Structure formats: C-alpha cells, structure tokens
Amino acid sequence: MKGIITVFLLASVMISGSALARPDWMKDSISNLEKELTGKYGAEQSARLVKGMDQVAGFWREEDGDAEVFEEFVRVNFAGDEKTLDDLFNRWEFLLESIYGHMNEIRMAMGRYADLDIGPMYAIDRVTASYSASAHIADDFFSNKLAFTVLLNFPLTTLEERLTDGEGWTRRQWADVRLAQWFSRRVPSSVNLELAKASAASDQYIADYNIWMHHLLNDKGERLFPPKMRLLSHWNLRDQIKADYGNSEGGLERQRMIQKVMERIVDQTIPEIVVNNPHVDWNPYSNEVWPAGVNDSDSEPPAGMKVSGDREPDTRYSIWFNTFKASTLVDKYSPTAPTLIARRFNEEREIPEEQVENMLVQVCSSPLVKQISEMAKKKLGRDLEPFDIWYNGFRSMGKYSEPELDKVARGKYPTAKDFEKDIERMLVALDFPADRAEYLAGKILVEPARGSGHAAGSGMCSAPARLRTRVGEEGMDYKGFNIAVHEMGHNVEQVLSLCDVDYYVLQGVPNVAFTEAFAFVFQGNDIMLLELEQDKGGRAEAMSTINDFWMTVEIGAVSLIDMKAWRWMYEHPDATPAEFKAAVILFSKEVWNTYFADIFGKKDVTILAVYSHMVHSFLYLPDYAIGHMIAFQVKEQMREAGNIGVEFERMAIAGRIAPDLWMKNATGKRVSADALIEATERALKELD
Numbered sequence: 001m002k003g004i005i006t007v008f009l010l011a012s013v014m015i016s017g018s019a020l021a022r023p024d025w026m027k028d029s030i031s032n033l034e035k036e037l038t039g040k041y042g043a044e045q046s047a048r049l050v051k052g053m054d055q056v057a058g059f060w061r062e063e064d065g066d067a068e069v070f071e072e073f074v075r076v077n078f079a080g081d082e083k084t085l086d087d088l089f090n091r092w093e094f095l096l097e098s099i100y101g102h103m104n105e106i107r108m109a110m111g112r113y114a115d116l117d118i119g120p121m122y123a124i125d126r127v128t129a130s131y132s133a134s135a136h137i138a139d140d141f142f143s144n145k146l147a148f149t150v151l152l153n154f155p156l157t158t159l160e161e162r163l164t165d166g167e168g169w170t171r172r173q174w175a176d177v178r179l180a181q182w183f184s185r186r187v188p189s190s191v192n193l194e195l196a197k198a199s200a201a202s203d204q205y206i207a208d209y210n211i212w213m214h215h216l217l218n219d220k221g222e223r224l225f226p227p228k229m230r231l232l233s234h235w236n237l238r239d240q241i242k243a244d245y246g247n248s249e250g251g252l253e254r255q256r257m258i259q260k261v262m263e264r265i266v267d268q269t270i271p272e273i274v275v276n277n278p279h280v281d282w283n284p285y286s287n288e289v290w291p292a293g294v295n296d297s298d299s300e301p302p303a304g305m306k307v308s309g310d311r312e313p314d315t316r317y318s319i320w321f322n323t324f325k326a327s328t329l330v331d332k333y334s335p336t337a338p339t340l341i342a343r344r345f346n347e348e349r350e351i352p353e354e355q356v357e358n359m360l361v362q363v364c365s366s367p368l369v370k371q372i373s374e375m376a377k378k379k380l381g382r383d384l385e386p387f388d389i390w391y392n393g394f395r396s397m398g399k400y401s402e403p404e405l406d407k408v409a410r411g412k413y414p415t416a417k418d419f420e421k422d423i424e425r426m427l428v429a430l431d432f433p434a435d436r437a438e439y440l441a442g443k444i445l446v447e448p449a450r451g452s453g454h455a456a457g458s459g460m461c462s463a464p465a466r467l468r469t470r471v472g473e474e475g476m477d478y479k480g481f482n483i484a485v486h487e488m489g490h491n492v493e494q495v496l497s498l499c500d501v502d503y504y505v506l507q508g509v510p511n512v513a514f515t516e517a518f519a520f521v522f523q524g525n526d527i528m529l530l531e532l533e534q535d536k537g538g539r540a541e542a543m544s545t546i547n548d549f550w551m552t553v554e555i556g557a558v559s560l561i562d563m564k565a566w567r568w569m570y571e572h573p574d575a576t577p578a579e580f581k582a583a584v585i586l587f588s589k590e591v592w593n594t595y596f597a598d599i600f601g602k603k604d605v606t607i608l609a610v611y612s613h614m615v616h617s618f619l620y621l622p623d624y625a626i627g628h629m630i631a632f633q634v635k636e637q638m639r640e641a642g643n644i645g646v647e648f649e650r651m652a653i654a655g656r657i658a659p660d661l662w663m664k665n666a667t668g669k670r671v672s673a674d675a676l677i678e679a680t681e682r683a684l685k686e687l688d
C-alpha cells in the first residue's frame with residue numbers, strides 16, 4: 001500500500017510558480033468565473049475559489065479542453081458551500097480506500113505464488129508478480145478530470161505552511177491537505193519512463209558489482225579468502241570486514257585488503273576486468289592483474305579473454321550522474337519542489353534539509369564519538385584503522401546461545417500458523433490491553449514467505465495486514481523469529497494507523513523511519529516474547545545502545561557525502577563523470593577529515609563513498625540515519641512511560657501528519673538527535 005500511495009504523494013505544488021506555460025485564455029476565464037461564482041455562493045467563498053482555480057490551471061494541458069470546457073468544469077464541480085464540500089470529502093475518503101484497498105488486494109493476489117512458500121514457482125508467477133493494476137490510475141484520473149475536482153476544492157500546501165501553520169490545523173484540515181496532495185503532481189508518462197530506465201540501469205550496475213575474493217592476492221602472492229567467495233559491493237564487503245573481527249588469525253590483513261578494494265572502487269582505479277569476474281587474479285595494492293590460471297587457481301579464463309589492467313572508466317559516476325539527469329526531468333512538473341533534493345526532504349521526509357543536516361552533524365561531531373572510539377581501541381588492543389568505522393564489537397553475550405534459542409523457537413512455531421495463533425499472547429506480553437490484543441491479532445494474517453520476510457500492510461480496513469515469515473522444515477529458527485517479531489511491529493502499526501486513525505487520507509506514519517521505530521521496539525523484546533528471561537537494562541542494553549550510536553555516526557557521515565554530491569550535481573548539471581568523481585572524492589575526504597581524522601589518526605580517507613545506495617537510491621541514505629534517531633525517541637518515550645502497548649497505540653493513531661508534529665504529540669519534542677545522544681551518554685555511565 002505504501003508503495004502505491006507514495007507515487008501520489010511525491011509533490012506538493014503551489015501552482016502560482018508553475019514552470020509550465022498556461023494558455024492565453026486562462027486568465028480571462030478565471031476572472032470571469034470569479035465574478036460569476038462569487039455572485040452565486042457569496043464573497044466568503046472567493047479566496048477558496050481563486051486558489052482552487054489556480055491549482056487546476058497549473059495542471060491543465062491543452063488536451064484537457066478549451067476555455068469553454070474549463071469554465072464548465074469549474075461551474076459544475078466547485079463546492080460552493082460547506083455541506084457540498086463535506087460530501088465531496090467523504091466521497092473521496094470512501095473512494096480512495098476502496099480503490100487502493102482493492103488494488104492492494106490485487107497486488108497481493110498477483111504476487112501470491114512468487115511471495116509465498118506454498119509450492120513450486122512457475123514462469124507465470126514472476127510475470128503476474130510484476131504486473132501493476134494501479135500503474136495508470138494517476139493518468140486516468142487526470143484525463144477524466146477526477147483529479148481536478150480535488151484540486152479545485154482542496155488546498156495544496158508547501159512544507160513551510162505544513163510546518164508553521166500545521167500545528168494549528170484541525171484533524172479535518174490536515175485531512176483536506178493530504179487529500180489534495182494525492183493529486184499534487186502530473187508527471188508525463190514519458191518522464192516516468194526515463195526515470196524508470198535510469199533507475200533500472202543503476203540497479204543492474206549495483207546488482208552485478210561483485211568481487212571474487214579468492215582471486216585477490218597480497219604482495220606475497222597469497223590468497224586470503226576461500227575459493228568461490230563472491231562479495232557484492234558494498235554490503236558484503238562491509239559485512240566481511242565486520243565478520244573478520246572474529247577472526248584472530250588473518251582477519252586484520254583481510255580487513256586491510258578489503259579497505260584497499262573499496263578505495264579503488266571509489267576512485268575507479270579498480271581494473272574493469274576484475275569486476276564480477278572469477279577468471280582473473282588481482283593484487284589490489286600493486287593493482288596488477290593476471291589470468292586466473294597463472295597464479296595456480298581453479299578458474300581458467302575462457303579462451304579469447306584479453307586480460308588488461310585498464311581501470312573502470314568512471315562508470316560508477318556516470319551511472320550515478322544519470323540518475324540525477326533523469327530526476328531533473330521531473331523538476332519542471334514540481335514547481336515548489338523543483339529539485340530531487342527538495343522532493344526528498346520537503347515532500348517525502350517532510351523534514352527540511354537543513355534540519356536533517358544539523359541532526360547528522362550533531363551526532364558525527366559529538367564528543368561521544370571519541371569516547372566510544374577509545375572503547376573500541378581498548379577492545380581491539382591496537383590503534384584504529386579507517387575500516388574500524390564498521391567495528392561491531394560493542395555487544396555483550398546474551399544469556400542464551402543461538403542453538404538454544406533455535407530450539408525454543410522451533411518448538412513453539414513448527415509452522416507459520418502457530419506464530420499467528422501466538423500473536424495475541426505476545427501483544428499482551430507487550431502491555432497491550434487484552435481486548436486490544438485480541439482485536440489487533442485478529443487483523444494480522446501470517447503466511448510462509450519465500451524470502452526472509454516482510455510486513456505487507458493492507459490498503460483497506462476490511463482486509464488483513466500480512467506478516468510474511470520464513471519457516472524452515474524444522475520450524476521457525478531464532479533468526480526467523482527475531483525478524484518475524486520485527487515485522488509484527490510493522491503490522492500492528494499498519495493496522496492501528498489504518499483502522500484507528502480518524503481519516504483514511506491521514507492513514508500511516510509521517511515517513512518510513514517512523515514505522516521502523518515501532519518495529520525495532522518489538523524486535524528488542526524478542527527474548528521476552530519467547531517466554532525466556534530477557535536482560536532488561538544493564539550492560540547488554542548499554543552495549544547495544546553504543547552499537548546503535550556508532551552505526552548512526554557511520555551512516556550519518558555517509559549521508560552527508562550523499563547530500564553534498566546531490567547539491568554539487570544540481571550546481572554542475574553539465575559536468576563529466578570524471579569531474580563528478582573528483583567532487584565526490586573531495587567530499588568524502590572533507591567529511592572524514594572533519595569528524596574522524598583525529599580519532600583514527602589518518603587523513604583523506606575515501607571509503608565512506610563506497611556505499612552502493614549513493615549510485616542507485618536517489619538520496620535515500622539520510623533516512624537510515626534519522627531512522628535510528630527517531631527509533632530512540634520512540635523507545636525512550638516508552639521506557640519513561642513504562643508501557644509499550646498503550647504508548648504504541650497512542651502514538652500510532654496520530655496518522656500521517658508532519659513528522660515534527662507527530663513527534664511532539666508522541667514525546668513532547670520535535671524530531672531530533674537528542675534522545676539517541678542522551679541514551680548513549682547514559683549507556684557510557686552504566687558501563688563505567
């Protein structure tokens with residue numbers, strides 16, 4: 001559901017600044033209609049009428065009709081009194097829930113055999129899963145003018161208005177604003193197609209960017225990694241660095257080698273031929289390459305393969321830059337958010353760019369970073385090296401071993417249905433009142449997933465939220481249970497914020513970070529939900545807080561580079577990939593030198609720019625960082641209130657209002673990094 005709605009919520013447009021030219025007759029038509037309809041409905045309707053006509057005019061295209069069609073449309077569809085306006089509003093509430101609720105059910109049905117582990121998969125299953133019945137609704141609703149009836153009667157707003165005036169709005173005023181946003185953008189399908197192409201190309205580039213680790217040689221010609229090990233950049237490379245902290249034999253040398261590989265990906269000195277290719281050996285230090293056989297390996301190069309050390313020709317930056325180019329095509333259809341940056345911050349996150357940047361800087365520049373790095377140094381017994389930005393040793397061993405936990409989980413949940421039957425008990429254990437636990441459990445359907453699991457919310461209250469979870473042949477293991485509990489948090493939020501929010505158009509949470517916060521709260525109580533004794537507070541929790549803080553610092557710094565890169569592209573729309581590369585390298589060094597050079601004792605490090613999201617995710621990275629901060633705000637509130645269930649429900653039913661407003665309602669404070677920082681300070685004291 002979220003996916004479908006997002007398409008419609010991408011833009012909030014004040015029409016007066018529209019970049020699209022209006023037909024000559026429009027001005028006269030509007031002033032004639034103003035006189036005519038103000039006479040009919042009274043002067044008090046005039047401001048609303050003028051704004052509505054202006055909004056319609058901003059989206060009107062030649063094919064929508066001439067002056068006569070426009071004037072007739074306004075005459076027939078302007079709601080001149082409160083009663084008519086309410087009737088219109090209520091119809092849209094009903095229609096949107098029906099349309100998107102059923103569209104979501106169609107999507108679930110079409111994806112059923114691809115998503116669920118209920119027998120073999122056939123070729124047809126992939127095709128049905130990729131079909132989207134709702135793809136053309138936006139176009140349809142503009143061409144039959146339904147979208148214009150909304151734009152004529154309900155106000156489009158800017159982020160600034162929503163943030164400054166929004167606090168004084170009634171719930172219904174918020175609902176009016178969200179209804180208008182549903183139709184706040186009319187991007188031609190040719191532009192959407194270009195965007196989809198650039199996005200697919202970048203996805204493909206990232207999905208195939210593997211490094212064959214056994215084929216890496218050090219200066220002594222030794223292979224540090226086992227045969228067949230293939231690591232996807234950057235996720236697997238980063239996770240291998242983390243895994244090698246547990247390898248006292250050659251872990252450190254491996255970590256250094258991965259760092260070198262990352263540097264070469266970032267500066268594109270990596271030989272093009274080694275990417276996703278098991279037929280060549282490579283020394284990332286000297287940057288020499290050989291056919292794999294020469295160095296005594298099992299993978300002979302195919303006949304005719306020419307082994308050359310030519311570097312990757314800045315492909316990474318050209319693909320990334322193309323996502324920017326495609327994004328700029330949307331700009332002129334989005335007059336008050338005329339950049340992808342504005343759309344990301346003002347319309348999707350609804351937290352201004354400056355506020356997000358301040359939050360990231362606050363965390364990265366906190367003196368806590370230094371303190372925690374000292375802890376890491378002590379634990380490692382050596383000075384820090386740049387890759388230690390991914391240090392993951394801030395954990396204390398739990399009471400139970402993983403095999404023990406597997407046994408308990410498998411015993412409780414041989415099938416997905418057994419998990420479903422247990423939801424009500426788990427919700428009561430999480431402090432939901434008995435009747436609410438029963439109600440919520442009744443709206444969650446648990447199904448066996450092919451993948452690792454996900455929570456698929458419903459689009460209408462009469463349909464269930466779906467918890468998809470992985471159950472092995474021997475039952476659900478602990479890892480599966482831990483994820484299922486996380487998804488259950490999403491499902492409970494989905495049910496409450498759909499069925500218990502007062503208006504359908506206000507359903508949901510302000511942005512994705514908020515639903516993750518709820519899911520993390522559930523997940524953090526997983527041991528208790530297995531009816532085992534969970535360490536509450538104390539050392540274990542302190543360590544996990546410190547781990548979260550360190551991760552937020554890392555992803556916060558990465559986000560700052562991503563933000564600088566997008567600003568630079570907008571300032572240099574005609575740049576070459578090589579120029580863009582130089583800029584990104586400069587930003588990586590700047591960010592590193594500002595926050596980490598002293599702590600790590602090394603300057604000009606570039607590895608933070610290795611994140612694949614930068615290349616294919618259109619400035620998504622800051623969501624991860626603010627997600628951690630929002631999770632802490634929510635968690636701290638529940639800790640202070642001493643009650644998860646009641647607080648959860650109180651927070652969730654605020655629906656999709658502005659993030660700061662939501663957070664003030666939830667915790668008394670706006671969205672900020674303070675809760676994370678305070679919790680980390682407390683954790684450090686606890687460990688002292």
Ligand SMILES: [Zn+2]
Pocket residue numbers: 486490516519
């Ligand atoms: Zn999640």
